[in-house]
Amino acid sequence: MEILKNYINGSWTQSSENETINVVNPANQEVLAMVPFGDKTAIDVDSAVAAAAEALKEWRETPVMRRVQPLFKLKYLLEENIDEIARLITLECGKSFAESKAEMQRAIENVETACGTPMLIQSEFSENVAPGIDEFMIRQAVGVCVCISPFNFPGMIPFWFLPYAIACGNSFIIKPSEKVPLTMMKVFELIDQLELPKGLINLVHGGKQSVDALLDNPEVKAISFVGSTNVARYIYQRGAANGKRVQAQGGAKNPVIVMPDADIEMAAKIVADSVYGCAGQRCLAASNIITVADDKGFIKEALVEAAKSKTTGFGLDAGIEMGPVITPDSKSRVEYLISKGVSEGANLLLDGRNANISGYEKGNFIKPTILENVALDGEVIKTEIFGPVMSLLHMKTIDDAIDFVNSNNYGNMACLFTSSGLNARTFRNRANAGNIGINIGVAAPMAQFPFSGWNNSFFGDLHGQGRHAIEFFTQTKVVIERWPKEWTRKF
């Protein structure tokens, strides 16, 4: 069984750490690989940081139009290899093959957008701010930058940051989740084909020890994190204590409101896709579905039908729409939360526990589940389940529903289904969340826009993607130049 190597200073190198943990296919517990995990991964981190710091010297002085050339090439390599990468995502992370490809499409769009860095990195020039004085700004690289990425989007998340960081003149280290390191292994085979200085982009494996080593190494200047809120808060605090700039995205509990003036059939389908897509393991999964109407049940049946219709199984098998959750522990936790919901008073409209997928009996499968009338004062209604569980609520007015949305501690996403322009405008204006969908189930911003979590869904001020990424990965340098006319001119 292969022990995964790090990619440091342009080479595949063995970890200093001998201890490993297994990378497992969540659909059948098959061990796919072994990944270094232990205190000595900190040594790997320091090697990677040293290599990245060295690579920086040449790279930051390379003109930005040349720095984007490898990104143009990377786009093509990713496109050519999208099927293989997607297969790996499904294998280690569990989602369906179609979902894995869609994930990589988002990654590629970020590479495309970062190809535009020569214009995005331009800064401002003001002539003659005072007689004979010009003032302008330069955006220069921050230094060694790091992405610590989660298990649920092993292919996409690093690309919210990496292409921008590189294009801006930084060097980069990716620490993938130890649960899903294989996707990045493949991506780094492609990165290895680019013409880049050695050490510019590095891959290090490990768990908390490697994270802490990254947070504490003084050469690391910027941390990009996506994961749970608890860890995000930890990362933000420890990174800040070390004086670094940090953007840390946490969890969510995303509400969706359905108005009776929506197209009910389509809304039901889209909502179910949002709740059950990626088995609910995404930070933009819809979770609390609030229907607003006199007729409480106007969409219930359609939702149940849409949920039931989801085919669950191993994501590489034909026709599979929903895969397993990531670990047996996750499965237990989700099943516990379903029971908890019931014990708090919810009506179990659809019970996905005890799923039995033929041929994948050991897989961490939970089938689509619907809890109706979840207690408003309970725990489940505010807990991120990260599994294929819909909580269905009824409220009397859109104002009540928006107030409920805004009582959320998180603020990653909020969506509304309606045909009314007024409802849409009221909602987008008032909902306390950074990503708003109108008749959209998964309001993931395109690469041109920041992925904008609010409240406990995000710590920091500049997000991933687009202009925010450019700003995060550069330092502003303001230059004031006086060439005074009074000074002796020699000619």
Added chain:
Amino acid sequence: MEILKNYINGSWTQSSENETINVVNPANQEVLAMVPFGDKTAIDVDSAVAAAAEALKEWRETPVMRRVQPLFKLKYLLEENIDEIARLITLECGKSFAESKAEMQRAIENVETACGTPMLIQSEFSENVAPGIDEFMIRQAVGVCVCISPFNFPGMIPFWFLPYAIACGNSFIIKPSEKVPLTMMKVFELIDQLELPKGLINLVHGGKQSVDALLDNPEVKAISFVGSTNVARYIYQRGAANGKRVQAQGGAKNPVIVMPDADIEMAAKIVADSVYGCAGQRCLAASNIITVADDKGFIKEALVEAAKSKTTGFGLDAGIEMGPVITPDSKSRVEYLISKGVSEGANLLLDGRNANISGYEKGNFIKPTILENVALDGEVIKTEIFGPVMSLLHMKTIDDAIDFVNSNNYGNMACLFTSSGLNARTFRNRANAGNIGINIGVAAPMAQFPFSGWNNSFFGDLHGQGRHAIEFFTQTKVVIERWPKEWTRKF
């Protein structure tokens, strides 16, 4: 003797804290006022935060073109009252009247710039990101924002933040330095004349207790701080631990390189103005002056002459160019550092200790001081003195000098005096500092540009002033709207 009141919820209110400390004129130790100082100032803070949170509700929904109307008025009120405000700055902070007025001019320029917020706050719209789907961004207010400001620019610093925060729909609390609260008292008399919701802008007095109360109150969403590096790091860490966005500007040790191709006479004058202006108590004061030439002494004499010529005294007296440092403790510390420099091997070209200012014998005066050949491996060369002390160094080449600049732990400012375009370009490209001056002594960015400290001079990523302020004081909300054509059209 007056005990200063807070300005909370649109009224002047007495502090909950009875304990006070004195506000003192540093030129003669005269007690000017008494300022609340103690644990119970935290109660005041919580009142102010509650008022600010309430004011927010109406204000954030007020159209931005109306939100800037009070700023247009404030510009005029500040201009009309500039002399009186400047007098107060000199009285409590010590700098010369001309310096105080120049400080307020910078404040006014920030108000002017924030008047342009209706355009600056615009965000991006993309039609048809997919068939029938539009995607766009909104910048909405962050919430209750706070400025904790230092003693050395009591009038200007709050304006790096306040006008932008307000224009962006936030409410605001200013906690001035307990050493110099009178300037803001006067400014708030003007703010009181604006048509604003009660509680929109608040003033609270106090020391560390009030700072901690601001850092810990969950309703406070954003912290802007300017002060020493130690406190800046503390603010960044504690604010981040509480999940807030923070921009914390720290100290500096600013290097200036003088090339022999510069206009020596003018360079000497400008450098002396930078070192001795505000008695060296500014984060953009030049401190280490590096001359580069075969002839080591080419500017020494001119610098000594320029330094000697500075008239020192009470800032409101006619002709005074330099005032005292802020406290007797400061004076002792600066004098100690001068001695330390000598003991580390420096040559004391000009000794400003034991200054005797007739009529102001009790003032915290130190006259212009020059230490030549300060030890490169000593403490003084890397310690922020925050007093009127120049360290004069000689290096052989501009490369050596830039390497020395870049060995600095701080990165607030770096300046070069030269007539050469190549020298200027090399320096601005390579110097590790966020504010660069070419033939400029105090490279303070205009209000249109971010005040860009680097390294230990700044913690965070978005700075004060200009577009960075707009970004810091808003949250991005991305909206994805689908109005699908397939949906039934009723007409």
Added chain:
Amino acid sequence: MEILKNYINGSWTQSSENETINVVNPANQEVLAMVPFGDKTAIDVDSAVAAAAEALKEWRETPVMRRVQPLFKLKYLLEENIDEIARLITLECGKSFAESKAEMQRAIENVETACGTPMLIQSEFSENVAPGIDEFMIRQAVGVCVCISPFNFPGMIPFWFLPYAIACGNSFIIKPSEKVPLTMMKVFELIDQLELPKGLINLVHGGKQSVDALLDNPEVKAISFVGSTNVARYIYQRGAANGKRVQAQGGAKNPVIVMPDADIEMAAKIVADSVYGCAGQRCLAASNIITVADDKGFIKEALVEAAKSKTTGFGLDAGIEMGPVITPDSKSRVEYLISKGVSEGANLLLDGRNANISGYEKGNFIKPTILENVALDGEVIKTEIFGPVMSLLHMKTIDDAIDFVNSNNYGNMACLFTSSGLNARTFRNRANAGNIGINIGVAAPMAQFPFSGWNNSFFGDLHGQGRHAIEFFTQTKVVIERWPKEWTRKF
């Protein structure tokens, strides 16, 4: 009777032309003033251009933050004098006092927006486009700029251009309509109070002769025009033939679609305000009202009621909502077009001809008129009436209605009334007009946005207001600087 003077080179000067025409109150034919009109006004023009060219030299080198100071003051002067200016507008142009004030409010908003020019004029800086080479852009003044403005908004139109032009470092000449020169006379009394170089802003009177003189003078670099399409095309052609940059806004025939899912009562009121406001004499007046429904008549009655309710009379009299059209000729032309509509087959639902306004029997009054079922193949449906006449049409589907909208030769405005998000999105995406209103009757862009006519409503590419104005009133200068490292460094 006063013969109006020009304002040239900072002074009120008599015209070279002795011939005059009368400025007349359209409500009663009272002569208000006499305005120079004839060939010799070309001499005035050349004086004004010479003064403006001279003023330019100093002004273009004045830092932009100083150039906006007079605009801050002008905002206040306009606010203080808004009632008097509005009174003059009503007197010479006929619209109601409330409409005149609203017009000036728009003018003031443009002054406010131009106060933000120090940021808007910033251009781009790219460091290190090749090793050792930086490239950046400067926006510099264009030169002498001219506004030729129409009779219907004597106070607002010049401010779409003037404040931006001045802030960008240009000098300016305004040629008001000879029908309504008094408004600008008053505005120039205020401009005279600003601290500006002599000749920076000039006022010249006259008709076609002065226009041609402006178009042909080689020192004039940029022409901003608003008027009818025929004249706009002439201006664009002749200005272009002379090598100038030109933005020429023409006429319109604005369609409004009302869907049955709109709030009918409110829509009727807003539509009537749009059709009859300013007696229909505005380029954003709604003209063709298209209802879409099975029930043809669903809004007819409400429209008739809203139209009937408009009080017509002298705009300074209390309670008057609609004034006269500008001249007896205009009145005759509008009345002819009403008759023509009827002769083409329309049903005259409301006939505003033969209006008799007690006390103003000589006024050019026409009361609100509604033509129903105007012939689609006739002339009236495509002719800009510029009077208080609504053409009411019925169509079966929104697609038919949009096709009708897009068959328009003009493209100034198109509006839709609906409660449906889908209808709104479809319409704004497909309608061929530059200013789109959703549940808005007069879709006039705020000062932050360009006033965007399309097709025959605009000739050129950059519009008035906002960033387009900044771009129009500046020339881009790209600078490429190499300070090559190979070159001998002297130190």
Added chain:
Amino acid sequence: MEILKNYINGSWTQSSENETINVVNPANQEVLAMVPFGDKTAIDVDSAVAAAAEALKEWRETPVMRRVQPLFKLKYLLEENIDEIARLITLECGKSFAESKAEMQRAIENVETACGTPMLIQSEFSENVAPGIDEFMIRQAVGVCVCISPFNFPGMIPFWFLPYAIACGNSFIIKPSEKVPLTMMKVFELIDQLELPKGLINLVHGGKQSVDALLDNPEVKAISFVGSTNVARYIYQRGAANGKRVQAQGGAKNPVIVMPDADIEMAAKIVADSVYGCAGQRCLAASNIITVADDKGFIKEALVEAAKSKTTGFGLDAGIEMGPVITPDSKSRVEYLISKGVSEGANLLLDGRNANISGYEKGNFIKPTILENVALDGEVIKTEIFGPVMSLLHMKTIDDAIDFVNSNNYGNMACLFTSSGLNARTFRNRANAGNIGINIGVAAPMAQFPFSGWNNSFFGDLHGQGRHAIEFFTQTKVVIERWPKEWTRKF
């Protein structure tokens, strides 16, 4: 001999015109192809416009991220075929193979930059401009756009416009110079490989008749032209008379100032490259070289040496640095102007007439020529020679030299060679030209910046390349949406 076909509606089609003229290799008069030329080319134009208008319907509704996908591919196709394209450029246009490749590199950079259109085309969104009202802007396609390109950069010029136009949703027609149509024939073989709607990009051949047909066809909405000033003015006038938007770039007479503080040897080399590159046939060729010094001759010898060293010959032969001028007529005209310069009093330092290139005796060769002390009041000093002729002048001060620069009727480029930051700043601030070089010989803006001619070098306001191209190829549509709270909410 091949008669060149048009590329219309996705197919290679024969021209309606039977008359042709020859495409000739200027190095040896070899006929390379025959190109349609005559009245009936107007029929071809109308076919192309019709195809382009049809293609537009689908393309403008295609999401912009998809519209840039063919550009990503085109970049690679151009890179793969750069040698073959460059060979064709040299063959029909005469410049050296290295120059031809460099030209195509610029073309590719524009394709890369246009790949960033999804962000560049974003427009502004303002929430809540009034209560319940949002206002935003959309940039939509203009329609059928046209590039009429000159003989001297057959490969690059169309790419200043084409990729931006396409990415913005327009369709496009290229009319290459009838002297050099082969380069675009090859480029269109590549375009033919892209997945594009039929008719989206078209190629039509011809001369003035086809130009006029393009200028007069009402479906053509935008004209981009590069050529001589006379034709540019004609294009601007006729296009404007037809109501189109036009950007028309004309000729130049580019001055270069050399200060004695410059690196003389390097300056001489760079200046010679600028004057003699492309045999002087480029709108950024340096033409008038002004030396400023007491010592008049400080760079004369170095310039003569640099000029003499240029190897002249057939551009595909090894080691050739300079090729022929485009036609025998051109050669005669240039030789006449050299004689004219002498007759006006100039000293002929180097005479390139009567060049005899072995093996290419029929070629239109002129060798590097230097006229010294050209008469300031003559014709040559202000006439664009468009041949390898340097006029060498001496002036006493930099102010005199700048005044001379600014007396130029053109304003394409002005350059300065100096080591002084003050000289550089003074020059870039004051020189009346849109493209400024400091120690640069050919100040061609990168694709991120507009190619900014001034005065008679440009008619219009928006230039090619970068953001200006995006603005030129889009129409702004401002949308004002009200979803009023007062309106009945149904739920």
